[in-house]
Amino acid sequence: MPSGPIIVWFRNDLRISDNAALLKAAQQEQETICLYVFDEDADETTEYGGAQKWWLHHSLTALAKSLETIGAKLILRRGSPEQIIKELIDETGAKSVLWNRRYATSHIKRDTKLKSDLTDSDIEVISFDGALLHEPTKLRTGSGSPYKVYTPFWRAFSGMDEPRDPAPKPDKIVSYSKSLKSDSLDDWSLLPTKPDWAGGIADEWTPGEEGAWERLGDFLNGPINDYKEGRDFPAQNDTSKLSPHLTFGEISPYQIWAEVNAKQATHTPNKEVFRKEVVWREFSYHLLVNFEDLKNKNYNDDFDAFPWNDGKKHLEAWQQGQTGYPIVDAGMRQLWQTGWMHNRVRMIVASFLIKHLLIDWREGEKWFWDTLVDADPASNTASWQWVAGSGADASPYFRIFNPILQGEKFDKSGEYVKLYCPELRDIPEKYIHKPWEAPEKILEKAGVTLGETYPEPVVDHKTARERALAAYQKMKENT
Numbered sequence: 001m002p003s004g005p006i007i008v009w010f011r012n013d014l015r016i017s018d019n020a021a022l023l024k025a026a027q028q029e030q031e032t033i034c035l036y037v038f039d040e041d042a043d044e045t046t047e048y049g050g051a052q053k054w055w056l057h058h059s060l061t062a063l064a065k066s067l068e069t070i071g072a073k074l075i076l077r078r079g080s081p082e083q084i085i086k087e088l089i090d091e092t093g094a095k096s097v098l099w100n101r102r103y104a105t106s107h108i109k110r111d112t113k114l115k116s117d118l119t120d121s122d123i124e125v126i127s128f129d130g131a132l133l134h135e136p137t138k139l140r141t142g143s144g145s146p147y148k149v150y151t152p153f154w155r156a157f158s159g160m161d162e163p164r165d166p167a168p169k170p171d172k173i174v175s176y177s178k179s180l181k182s183d184s185l186d187d188w189s190l191l192p193t194k195p196d197w198a199g200g201i202a203d204e205w206t207p208g209e210e211g212a213w214e215r216l217g218d219f220l221n222g223p224i225n226d227y228k229e230g231r232d233f234p235a236q237n238d239t240s241k242l243s244p245h246l247t248f249g250e251i252s253p254y255q256i257w258a259e260v261n262a263k264q265a266t267h268t269p270n271k272e273v274f275r276k277e278v279v280w281r282e283f284s285y286h287l288l289v290n291f292e293d294l295k296n297k298n299y300n301d302d303f304d305a306f307p308w309n310d311g312k313k314h315l316e317a318w319q320q321g322q323t324g325y326p327i328v329d330a331g332m333r334q335l336w337q338t339g340w341m342h343n344r345v346r347m348i349v350a351s352f353l354i355k356h357l358l359i360d361w362r363e364g365e366k367w368f369w370d371t372l373v374d375a376d377p378a379s380n381t382a383s384w385q386w387v388a389g390s391g392a393d394a395s396p397y398f399r400i401f402n403p404i405l406q407g408e409k410f411d412k413s414g415e416y417v418k419l420y421c422p423e424l425r426d427i428p429e430k431y432i433h434k435p436w437e438a439p440e441k442i443l444e445k446a447g448v449t450l451g452e453t454y455p456e457p458v459v460d461h462k463t464a465r466e467r468a469l470a471a472y473q474k475m476k477e478n479t
């Protein structure tokens with residue numbers, strides 16, 4: 001590498017361990033500028049929603065602290081990253097820029113262009129892996145095309161070299177010696193104020209690298225031992241809750257992979273099922289990178305002819321957790337209160353929006369994007385299309401989740417529902433997923449008046465199911 005100051009540009013890799021770009025800078029023993037830019041040119045596929053802005057604020061605070069422990073200062077700037085990096089090069093005489101790769105479509109385009117511009121100006125740019133276990137363009141079917149189906153993707157993934165070992169944390173960074181202008185994080189106004197809706201999110205999460213490792217430790221010390229069976233039951237807390245930490249790169253999939261492998265005592269099938277879920281994330285990126293515009297376009301364009309409903313009132317009832325279906329409402333309220341929702345319930349609420357309410361999956365994707373702390377350009381779009389039936393390897397449209405049976409199967413006693421819909425706390429188990437069937441006396445005893453203290457169902461399940469199947473049939477006839 002040329003001798004001269006180095007810029008390490010942090011993006012969705014807000015950690016100091018297993019950070020290949022940072023480690024490379026440390027090894028050079030050159031003056032280093034650690035930079036984060038709040039991207040004002042982000043497009044709709046990459047700009048942060050409200051919940052993620054909250055997370056970003058705290059994650060950057062944590063990153064700045066960790067960097068201080070190895071002698072580095074985090075420089076914060078806001079604007080066009082490309083322009084800011086060029087200005088910073090002029091200001092500091094930096095000779096190289098290092099970053100870890102990211103894979104949203106617009107990010108790839110912008111990074112490729114910036115790399116070429118800087119290289120033309122004799123600035124060395126080196127990019128590293130870190131966000132994914134294998135490059136999403138690397139895996140190909142026998143005929144050389146990208147995978148569309150998860151199971152063969154997993155098989156091919158399993159046949160690749162084992163993911164590399166995580167890289168160590170650098171001991172010391174030689175910080176740039178002159179003073180540099182840096183924004184105050186508070187001036188970015190990432191935190192909500194009027195109203196401050198983030199209280200429940202703050203109670204649930206500790207953004208930052210330390211918080212990520214705590215989560216992983218807690219998971220490996222217990223829930224992983226029951227992951228295969230327990231992961232489907234939302235009241236059990238048997239999943240890792242690592243998703244927002246992974247999305248912000250506070251922990252890398254290499255670190256998770258290595259720690260799971262090292263966990264000798266864990267029953268192998270539990271580990272295997274967990275690894276497979278981590279690889280679903282890789283598969284989502286494989287789809288995003290190889291099929292572009294997954295956020296806006298139906299992967300299966302037959303769905304362009306689907307007769308969606310506008311259904312503004314229904315959309316609002318869904319967003320607010322007021323559909324009258326307890327498992328759906330509990331999920332939507334968990335999302336609003338904590339910025340996260342259990343995977344099983346994500347599938348149920350997404351199916352309900354798309355199939356029971358006939359609302360375009362893109363509306364649901366947008367709401368999740370704004371409210372999830374783990375909103376991810378690949379996993380969110382791929383999962384919504386999966387549920388809609390419009391995606392690669394999608395669940396068939398005509399498989400319609402019954403929210404009553406799903407509730408009875410995965411939240412039998414109603415523990416999860418009662419946590420987020422406390423107005424139903426005294427409804428007996430028999431009726432907890434269908435309170436409208438409870439005799440008047442039971443409702444009265446439980447203090448529930450349907451339509452007042454808890455909504456009547458916004459649609460009747462059987463009618464909605466038939467309507468969805470008819471809409472699907474109509475689409476088929478028109479394609």
Ligand code: FAD
Binds near residue numbers: 241346
């Ligand atoms: P665990 O069960 O502990 O799994 C470990 C990790 O594997 C997760 O952190 C995640 O990175 C990955 N993973 C697990 N399941 C999936 C999956 N089905 N697809 C892709 N990756 C997976 N996940 C996101 O990270 N961001 C999203 O924006 C997102 N949107 C979703 C939208 C819908 C409609 C659905 C059905 C799923 C969505 N998922 C999304 C996938 C999944 O629900 C979450 O990754 C999971 O609930 C996160 O919880 P966890 O960390 O406890 O997962």
